[in-house]
Amino acid sequence: MIGIPDRQxxxxxxxxxxxxxxxxxxxxxxxxxxxxxxxxxxxxRAFGGYTSALAQAAVFAHSGxxxxxxxxxxxxxxxxxxxxxxxxxxxxGGRTAAAYEATLRQDGRTVLIASSxxxxxxxxxxxxDAPVPFGRYGAPPPDPESGADLAWxxxxxxxxxxxxxxxxxYPGGVRDFGDKAPEIALxxxxxxxxxxxxxxxxxLEHPQIADVLHADAHLFxxxxxxxxxxxxxxxxxxxxxxWQPGAHxxxxxxxxxxxxxxxxxxxxxxxxxxxxxxxxxxxxxxTSQGLIR
Numbered sequence: 001m002i003g004i005p006d007r008q009x010x011x012x013x014x015x016x017x018x019x020x021x022x023x024x025x026x027x028x029x030x031x032x033x034x035x036x037x038x039x040x041x042x043x044x045r046a047f048g049g050y051t052s053a054l055a056q057a058a059v060f061a062h063s064g065x066x067x068x069x070x071x072x073x074x075x076x077x078x079x080x081x082x083x084x085x086x087x088x089x090x091x092x093g094g095r096t097a098a099a100y101e102a103t104l105r106q107d108g109r110t111v112l113i114a115s116s117x118x119x120x121x122x123x124x125x126x127x128x129d130a131p132v133p134f135g136r137y138g139a140p141p142p143d144p145e146s147g148a149d150l151a152w153x154x155x156x157x158x159x160x161x162x163x164x165x166x167x168x169x170y171p172g173g174v175r176d177f178g179d180k181a182p183e184i185a186l187x188x189x190x191x192x193x194x195x196x197x198x199x200x201x202x203x204l205e206h207p208q209i210a211d212v213l214h215a216d217a218h219l220f221x222x223x224x225x226x227x228x229x230x231x232x233x234x235x236x237x238x239x240x241x242x243w244q245p246g247a248h249x250x251x252x253x254x255x256x257x258x259x260x261x262x263x264x265x266x267x268x269x270x271x272x273x274x275x276x277x278x279x280x281x282x283x284x285x286x287t288s289q290g291l292i293r
Contacts, residue, residue, distance in 0.1 A: 012161075012162075012191050012192050012203075013162040013163075013190045013191055013192060013203050013204070013210070013252075014192065014203040014204075015203060015204060015205060017040075017050075017162075018053065018054060018057040018204065018205075018209060019034075020032035020033070020034055020054075020057065020058060020061055020086065021033050021034070022086075023061075024062075028089055028090040028093070029087065029088065029089045029090075030058070030061065030062040030087070030088045030089075031085065031086070031087050031088075032058050032061065032085075032086040032088070033083055033084065033085055033086070034054055034083070034084050034086065035082065035083055035084070036050075036051075036079055036080065036081050036082055036083075036084050036106075037081065038081050039158060039159065039161075040159050041079075041080070041081055041159060042157065042159055044080060044081065045078040045079070045080065046078060046079030046080060046081070046111075047159040047160075047216070047217075048073075048075055048078075048079075048112075048216050048236050048239065049212060049213045049214075049215065049216030049217050049239075050159070050213065051079045051084070051104055051111060051112055052071070052073045052112065052114065052212050052216055052239055053209045053210075053212040053213050054084070054086060054104065055071075055073065055086065055102040055104055055112060055114035055116075056068060056071050056102075056114070056116060056206075056208065056209055056212055057206070057209055058086040058088050058102050059088055059100045059102055059114070059116045059118070060205070060206050060209075061088075062088040062090075062100060062102075063090075063098060063100055063118055065098070065118040065120075066123065066206075066248070067118065067119070067120075067122045067123050067208070067243075067248045068116050068117070068118050068122075068206075068208050068243060068248070069097075069116075069117040069118065069119045069121075069122050069242070069243055070116060070117045070240070070241065070242045070243065071114060071115075071116045071212060071239075071240070071241045072114065072115050072116070072238070072239075072240050073112055073113070073114045073238055073239040073240070074112060074113045074114070074237070074238050075111075075112050075236050075237060075238060075239070076109075076110045076111060076112055076113065077106075077109045077110060077111050077112075078111070079104070079106055079111045079112075080106060080107075082106065082107075083106070084104055084105070084106050084111070085104070085105045085106065086102060086103070086104050087102070087103045087105070088100055088101070088102045088103075089101055091115070096119060096120040096121065097117065097118065097119035097120065097121070098117075098118055098119075099115065099116070099117050099118075100115065100116050100117075100118065101113065101114070101115050101116075102114045102115075102116070121245065122243065122244075122245040122246070122247075122248070123245070123246075123248075124245060124246055125245060125246030125249065126244060126245045126246060129244075129281045129282065130244055130282045131282070132274060132276060132280070132282050133274060133282075133285060134259070134261070134274070135259055135274065135276070136169075136183075136185065136259070137168070137185065137257070137259075137280075138280065139276075139279065139280025139281070140278060140279050140280045141168075141257050141276065141278070141280055142168060144166045144187040144255045144278070145166070146166075146168075147166030147167050147168050147170075147186065147187055148166065148167040148168075148170070148172070149165075149166065149167075150165035150166060150167045150170060150186060151165075152172070152173055153165055156173075156174055160217055161191065162190060162191055162210075162213055163188050163189060163190055163191055163210075163213070163214065163217070164188070164189050164190075164191050165186055165187065165188050166186060166187040166255075167185075167186045167187075168185040168186060168187070168257075169183065169184055169185040169186075170184050170185065170186045170221070171221075171225070174229050174230065175230060177221075177224045177225050177227075177228045177229050177230070178224075178225065178226065178227065178228030178229075178230070179226065179228075180225040180226065181225065181226075182222045182223050182225050182226045182261055182262040182263065182264060183222050183225070183259075183260065183261040183262075184218065184221045184222050184225065184258075184259070184260050185257065185258070185259045185260075186218065186257075186258055187255045187256065187257055187258075188214045188217075188218070188255070188256050188258050189252065189253055189254060189255045189256065190203055190204070190210050190252040190253055192253055201253070202251045202252060202253060203252065203253070204252050206248065207248055207250060207251055207252040208243060208247065208248050209252075210252035211241060211243070211247070211252075211256070211275055211283070211284055212239075212241060214256065214258055214275065215239060215241055215258075215273070215275070215284075215286045215288075216236070216239050216288070218258055218260060218273075219239070219260050219262075219271040219272075219273055219286055219287075219288045220234045220236065220262070220269065220271055220288065220290060221260065222260040222261050222262035222271050222273070223262035223263065223264045223269035223270070223271055223290075224269075226262075226264045227264050227269060227292055232292050232293065233292070233293040234269060234290050234291070234292055234293075235290050235291040235292075235293055236288060236289075236290045237288075237289045237290050237291065238287075238288060238289055239286075239287075239288050240286065240287045240288070241284050241285070241286055242284060242285045242286075243283065243284045244281075244282050244283055244284065247275075247283040247284055250277055250283065254277070254278065255278050256275045256276065256277065256283060257275070257276040257277075257278075257280075258273060258274075258275055259273050259274055259276070260272065260273030260274075260286070261273065264292070265292075266292070267291060267292050268289070268290065268291055268292060269289070269290050269291075269292055270287075270288070270289050270290075271286075271287065271288045271289075271290075272285075272286065272287045272288075273285075273286045273287075274286060
């Protein structure tokens with residue numbers, strides 16, 4: 001049994017959710033293990049946002065670097081409850097930037113392959129903010145408290161209990177998806193218990209890990225407003241995040257505005273979106289592709 005504390009009954013997020021056992025296996029390689037709990041699964045299938053976030057956490061642990069510039073994930077097989085092996089290797093090393101690859105395996109199966117760039121140039125905030133690539137809200141966006149409480153999401157899907165959510169353009173229940181424009185907008189922040197201020201204790205050593213969770217949890221909500229979640233099943237093929245410099249400086253306990261849009265065919269869907277800080281500045285651009293079953 002892997003000796004990392006399991007928090008099956010606790011809905012809140014903290015660093016133990018991403019604690020890894022293991023370490024270097026060579027100059028440019030590392031191996032880690034992590035037990036996947038039922039609390040991170042949907043009916044026996046691991047939440048892809050969690051396994052993707054574990055891959056990024058393994059890259060942080062292997063590299064010792066503080067900030068990620070990008071993460072690109074290819075989903076190969078679904079993860080399951082039980083031990084997961086995470087192998088990380090340095091693809092290209094450098095003094096100020098380096099590229100890494102993480103492979104997650106379980107029971108002899110490759111679950112996902114992820115690549116990530118890490119660069120010191122992203123440590124500071126940009127001198128000129130990047131324009132938001134799209135968005136229906138101005139800068140600053142509407143106050144999070146003006147949004148609808150989306151507590152039903154965590155109640156319906158226990159694996160998504162890691163966040164508080166406030167909807168600006170978001171269905172009021174799972175059966176409200178379908179036959180609508182493929183776009184959503186909601187505020188998200190990590191759940192660390194009862195708190196009011198944005199300077200609450202940071203549960204994660206690397207807040208960008210939470211961005212990965214939010215992205216995978218909600219990107220496909222946009223095309224699902226056409227396909228629905230009741231009579232169809234959306235299967236993720238990949239997940240991509242490209243961060244702006246300084247994005248890691250915003251605590252995961254601070255609100256982020258996640259906006260997403262998508263497209264749908266008879267058997268496939270795509271989604272693209274962004275994460276923005278409360279002042280409207282761009283944090284990350286997100287994309288994902290998938291199949292409809």
